[in-house]
Structure formats: structure tokens, C-alpha cells
Amino acid sequence: MPPPPAARAKVLRAFAELLVESGERAATLEAVADRAGVSKGGLLYHFPSKDALVDGVLDHLSALTSADVETMRAAPEGAADYLLRTSTVIDGEFGVVYLAVSRLAQGPYPRARDVLDEAQAAWTQTVREELGDPVLSRAVSLMGEGLYALASFGATGLGDREIDDLLVLVRDVAAARATTARPRA
Amino acid sequence: MPPPPAARAKVLRAFAELLVESGERAATLEAVADRAGVSKGGLLYHFPSKDALVDGVLDHLSALTSADVETMRAAPEGAADYLLRTSTVIDGEFGVVYLAVSRLAQGPYPRARDVLDEAQAAWTQTVREELGDPVLSRAVSLMGEGLYALASFGATGLGDREIDDLLVLVRDVAAARATTARPRA
């Protein structure tokens, strides 16, 4: 097949960035077109309506999530480590698109909620395969979600040091819970 | 002083509910007025502009946060318990207003971010006073934020059972970290 038009990808990226940086309200067709470097008419050629544009990012996140879960599963540092560290990265492609969809999920787009729900379930499941303990896995997954939430409104974010500390805690607890009788060897 | 007009409070409540249920875009002056049972003109008497309405919820959250932290500090079940349990309640007054502001924080309202930041800091600090351990306190605080985030887009929420499990985990870890040498008695 012929290479997909570059304009399409640029429009999707611009839409996601605007949603994250300035919110749903600011992500108008005109603003998206401007940032993508096309005209409003040009945008509407690729995405005939705003709903079509929304569907575009939703599909994009679905694809990215599948790839992300594979990477997470294969990560040498482990799934929990991978999850918490990437949950503070909101300027990578995945972070931007994930946060963009979590903004859409607040509006009248029920499918956005479904896509997020699936991502959340896949992460929790993958962490659980690694840690074994379901409660601890849920805790890690919740922390990841909390990190995204904080980062998304530019709160006084956590640095690498703080994430390191959390991961040490998680590993200690995992070890303690694995050896049932006498924790911490 | 005379009793504050009931319409003002009803408008604020309606605005917060609409923000949470349907997003920033749906929370128009007309929609807010309708839900509050007043006309657009009536609304604009109490809040002369949309910015004034936004300032209204922000101030409201500030007041509610101070009260919430006091309640948390005095909670017989403990601060961590109180935080995680109330983080799944998004239909109480505090939950609605907190989530409403976290939505405003995504738009062009820098003060919303400040107010949320303060709430976050106050919670983490209060939990830390109870648990002692700063890393564990941060973990609990992040879980609370994650629970709010999940609840806010109506994800497959966690039930009371799951919260109970998490709290048992937190208490175990707190106990283990308190007795430095030999965890868990």
C-alpha cells in the first residue's frame, strides 16, 4: 500500500498535544489545523468531522497500548519498574496520547472510557504476572495512575529519586510477601 | 449577616456536577443555569462572568480542603484509611468539587492547579504524620490520586473489598518498616 499521508499523522499528533496542554475546550478544529500546519479544510479532508478525529486518536491509543504491553512484558528491569517510570513521562508519544484520551473520556465519548479501561486492565495483569501478589499489583497499578494524574495537571511532580524509593519499597514488599513465614530473609 | 442566597450555592453545585459528569465543554452557562433552576441572567447576577464562576468553585474547594484535612487528622480509623476510602467517593460534596477542579486544571486556569497542589501536599503530609515513613506515605497518597482518577472516568472501580486489602497491605508494611530489625513481630 502507498505510504499513509503525513498530514494525517501530524493532525492526530497536534490534536493530542492540544488536548493535553490546553484541555478539551482549546482543541478546536482551527487550533488543531494551525498546529499541524494545514488549513481547516485540509484537516476536514482527512477527518470529515470532529467525531472522526476523536475516533482517530482512540484507535491510535489502542494500537500503542498493545505495543506498550509487549514492551512492558519484555522489559529487563521488570514490569512494575517499567510502569512506574513511564507513568511520569508525559511527553513521549504514548504519554501524550494516553493523557489525551483520558481527557476525552471526561466528555461525551464513551468509547474513550473503554479504551482506557482496557489499558488499565492490561497493565495490572502484566504487573501481576511479575509480582504474583494481586493486592500489591493493584497498588502498583494505582500508583501509576496517580502519577499520570499528577503529571497531567503539572503538579509538583515526583523526580527520579522518589520513583527509585517507591520501587525499592515495592521490591521489598514483594520479597516479604513471597516468603510467607519470615519476611525479608 | 443575612443568610447567603440559596441560588448561589445551587449554581456552584450545578457547575461542579456538570464538569464531573460531562466535562468542561458541556458546562456552559446555559446548562449550569438550567440545572440550578435559574435563568442565564439570574446566574450572571451572582457570577458576573464565567471566570467568576470558576473562581467560585476554586474558593469552595479551598475551604472544603481545610475542613477535610482536619477531619482526616482526627479520624479514628487513621489518616491513610480515611484517605483511601474517601478517594472512591465521588458523589459526596468533596469528591464532586475536587474532581470538578481537577478538570478545570486542564484548561486555562492556573489557579486550579495551585489549589489541587495544596490539597495533595496537605494529604501527603497528614498521612506521613501517621505512618512516619515518607516513601510509604507517598505511595498511599499516589494510590488515593489513582483511585480518584479511575473513579472519575467511571472505570471498573474498586470495591470495598479491594480497598480493605490495600489497607491491610499498608498497615503490614508500616509495621514492618517501624521495627527496623525484625519486621512483623
Next chain:
DNA sequence: GTCTATAATCAGATAGAC
């Protein structure tokens, strides 16, 4: 495949009656 121009709709805000 991308543009300009424009129609239709909707949001925010003002004026003035009651």
C-alpha cells in the same frame, strides 16, 4: 489532496423590564 469562503449553530455577555 489542500485551499478559501461562507453558512448554521452555539457560547458568553449586556441591557433593561419586573
Next chain:
DNA sequence: GTCTATCTGATTATAGAC
């Protein structure tokens, strides 16, 4: 203190040229 009516500007979407 609350209402109706109205204006202005922004936003989505369409039509048709290039």
C-alpha cells in the same frame, strides 16, 4: 434578585475553486 431579549464572537461543517 431574577427574568427575557438581544448582540457579538467563536466553532463546526459545507461548497466549490485550484
